[in-house]
Amino acid sequence: MIKLNQYEYKEEYTYYMLQALREGDKEVFRKDFLNLHPTDQTEFFLSLDDNRRLRIYSFLHPTEFSEIFSELNPDMQKKIIVELDRKYAIDMLNELPSDDAADFFGLLTHKEADFFLTRMEKDAFL
Template identity: 75%
Template sequence: MIKLHQYKYKEEYTYYMLQALKEGRGEAFRKDFLDLHPSDQTEFFLSLDDNRRMRLYTCLTPVEFGEIFSELRAEMQKRIITELAREYAVEMLNELPSDDAADFIGLLTHYEADFFLTRMEQEEAEDIKQLLVYEEGTAGSLMTADVFTVAGTDTAAEVLNRLRYKKTDAETIYYLYVTDHQERLFGVVSLRQLIIAPAECVISEIMNAKLITVPTEAQRVEVLEIIKKYGLLAVPVVTPDDVLLGIITFDDVVSFL
């Protein structure tokens, strides 16, 4: 991954990417662009004029462009969505973390929001609708429903195989949350614990049952204080009955400060 921290090098690298865009050399542009650090990808995108942005969309998949879209300010997102082909935009929103997609959908008019939600995958659309119910700035509005859960009866080998071979939309897999058949949370396992555990070890034997959670109505500042106090990368959001609704990552709360 390349970081454009040197001024002369940045000018040269940017020049070649712009030339590739101008000349329609999509694969050459794509290779150089995707080698960049994500923050530099966003910076480069914001430097483009309308015509060059339209060319960029043809070079990146909706998933790849979604990484940039999530980093844009609200007003820029509303502007950019009008430039995207509808099918491309819908696919991009399908692949965004549910909290990022909900933040964007929440910016739209009822008509515009309905347009996208009725065209998105049903499960993704339902996750977004649930997040939009919560008051802005609360844990419910900040969380993502994309969580990797395991059963207490799973073995370490079974979970590692799932992580290796099955596609997951989970925003983070540093923590794996242990739930029962009613989605109630009763433990957490770190990725490190999982990796060093014997293959035949049962998850309930290595999980941490001393849980730190927040309710949906917790305010952003409260959530941040809990994450900082306990040195967490993410904190689960639960109902009064301990049903796991989602998680809030450190990035989710600091991005609003």
């Protein structure tokens, strides 16, 4: 696992991940990104604009993205959940540790929380 703050070629490593993301090279991006320490994954994710974040969602499995999502501050979580495809969001929320999921649902209106919770329960039984 690579920790970027201890890695001699941090800028170069980041450049190649951005290039793979831009070019749609899913395999290269996943290899480099998933090799990063989770803190660095979150920092990299937060540095991206909206369009690049959308690409990340298509490159990462909901389980993988749930680790990043749980590290985001509450305001960012509310922003990100709107960007996600509903099915992807539900799958990702199913993967969150229960305390992180409870914290997230506490940020939402009753109607918003109910939307996700009802569908999460249905997915769990399918």
